[in-house]
Amino acid sequence: MSMRQVIFNWQWLELPADAARTARREAQRTVSRQLIQQLLPVPLAYHRLGQPYFPSHPQLGVSVSHTHQLVMVALGPGPLGIDVEQVRPHDLDAIRRAFTPAEWQFLQSLSVQERQRLGWQLWTAKEAVLKLVGCGLTHAPRQVEVLDLKHGRVRYQSQSYQLTPLVLPTTYVGFLAQAVPPNLIGKLS
DSSP states (O other), X not given: OOOSSXXXXXXXXXXOTTOOHHHHHHHHHHHHHHHHHHHOOSOOEEOTTSOEEOTTOTTEEEEEEEETTEEEEEEEESOEEEEEXXXXXXXXXXXXXXXXXXXXXXXXXXXXXXHHHHHHHHHXXXXXXXXXXXXXXXXXXXXXXXXXXXXXXXXXXXXXXXXXXXXXXTTEEEEEEEEOOGGGHHHHO
């Protein structure tokens, strides 16, 4: 299978709002496996931290994200990561450690509504990069520095990454993260 672009598959879950957390997680896992297999019906395996991959197609990247009722998967060339979240009220002070000092300062300058949306955007950008590099939230999101969210520029451990916003309903935010090709690194700085 040759692939030049990232393809997505997604599904809304039909679960009651009061569904138990374990039931929700199991439904999300089941649906994500089904969505991946719809994109590429070959054997799927999982790395130590749970990231899916295709042993027969090691050049392909695959990433999964789910939030509440939405499950999304992405498949494309090379390593990639996606994360989606529903924009909902959340005390950002509780996750202040996820943001760099500059990000936190900027968030504090916004209205409450803007802060909520941008806070979730920063979170999904950071988690998408951490999924791309294969560590997920085992590493602190604060280590991912969002340099320019508008142009999708991110740095993690001296490496540059490119973010692409996902097309989602207005109450959701999310990003696709991909490595910046070496020939473009100087052009993005």
